[in-house]
Amino acid sequence: MSREVLSRLAERVETQFSGKYRGIVVDNADPERLGRLKLRIPSVLGESDEGVTDWAWPCVPFGGSPETGFFFIPETGAQVWVEFEEGNPDLPIWVGTVWAKPGGTSAVPEEARQMEEDRPQRRVLKTASGHVLEFCDVEGEESITLRHKDGATVTLDADGSVVIANKEGSHVYLNAADQEATVVDQHGNNLRLGEAGVTVTNSDGSLVDLAGTAVQVVAKNVHIRSETVSLGEGAMEPAILGTTFAAIFDAHVHPTAMGPSGPPVPAPSPLSAPTSPALSKAVKVK
Numbered sequence: 001m002s003r004e005v006l007s008r009l010a011e012r013v014e015t016q017f018s019g020k021y022r023g024i025v026v027d028n029a030d031p032e033r034l035g036r037l038k039l040r041i042p043s044v045l046g047e048s049d050e051g052v053t054d055w056a057w058p059c060v061p062f063g064g065s066p067e068t069g070f071f072f073i074p075e076t077g078a079q080v081w082v083e084f085e086e087g088n089p090d091l092p093i094w095v096g097t098v099w100a101k102p103g104g105t106s107a108v109p110e111e112a113r114q115m116e117e118d119r120p121q122r123r124v125l126k127t128a129s130g131h132v133l134e135f136c137d138v139e140g141e142e143s144i145t146l147r148h149k150d151g152a153t154v155t156l157d158a159d160g161s162v163v164i165a166n167k168e169g170s171h172v173y174l175n176a177a178d179q180e181a182t183v184v185d186q187h188g189n190n191l192r193l194g195e196a197g198v199t200v201t202n203s204d205g206s207l208v209d210l211a212g213t214a215v216q217v218v219a220k221n222v223h224i225r226s227e228t229v230s231l232g233e234g235a236m237e238p239a240i241l242g243t244t245f246a247a248i249f250d251a252h253v254h255p256t257a258m259g260p261s262g263p264p265v266p267a268p269s270p271l272s273a274p275t276s277p278a279l280s281k282a283v284k285v286k
Contacts (some may be wrong), residue, residue, distance in 0.1 A: 015085030017044060022098060025074050027050050035060070035073050037094050041082055044089060056092035058122050158189065209214040 005099050027038035036055035044052030065070025074080055079098035085091035099107045105114060123135040130149030130259040138140060146154040152168030165171035170187040175182065180194040188203030197211035206219035 017084045017089050018087050019083070020095070023056075023080050023092075023094065024201075025076050025078045025080060028073050028076055030055060033069060034058075037074065037080070039080065039082060039094065041092070053092045054090070056094045059083075059093050059095040068181060084125045
């Protein structure tokens with residue numbers, strides 16, 4: 001090996017920066033939107049304001065192809081691990097982040113600090129504004145929760161059920177265990193759909209229940225407003241005409257000089273439902 005080559009190697013070794021160094025993010029507004037950062041690395045460049053790197057390239061777990069990748073960029077002021085490509089201080093790379101305990105308090109997200117004593121079984125992703133994606137692998141409690149910073153949530157729980165809720169308490173519950181779907185609003189109104197049927201209940205207790213071929217309406221007052229009310233076959237006779245009116249008619253008598261008159265002779269046949277609608281446009285049945 002020539003002296004020239006040895007000299008270059010020696011010079012390179014002397015100027016190389018191997019290993020990882022702690023850095024602080026000074027700027028994350030990469031004009032090319034490539035996830036690059038400008039960093040201050042005190043142990044390499046000193047503490048002065050001039051000791052800031054050029055744009056440091058990211059080293060991320062997934063990406064490298066068009067429209068593909070893992071894009072999570074640290075906030076300004078975050079602590080990161082830094083390496084240098086081929087040891088060259090002019091080619092910085094940020095390869096990860098560092099959690100510290102400023103003031104004695106861990107910088108790890110609160111959701112992640114609520115770990116089980118034996119081993120970490122919760123995987124948490126939390127943004128600077130407070131959005132959270134949490135994976136829980138605790139046996140019997142396995143779940144995935146997506147939570148907005150203002151309190152809205154989407155939860156997939158251990159039995160395969162799904163709950164979507166807003167911050168005021170209104171929610172949709174897809175209950176896998178009971179095979180039901182429930183919609184509840186923050187005012188106390190409720191819609192439940194299940195194998196037995198559909199039930200609608202309002203906050204005052206009024207109820208409409210559809211079960212099989214039956215419909216039940218429970219309320220203090222029921223008003224029907226329609227130009228036409230149609231009753232099914234056989235429903236008009238007992239409900240409006242027929243049996244009730246015929247019985248009254250058959251038993252009707254008038255006082256006379258000879259005593260009460262008897263029933264009409266011959267007795268009329270039961271009234272039958274007319275072929276055209278028997279109800280007017282304004283009907284009130286009490």
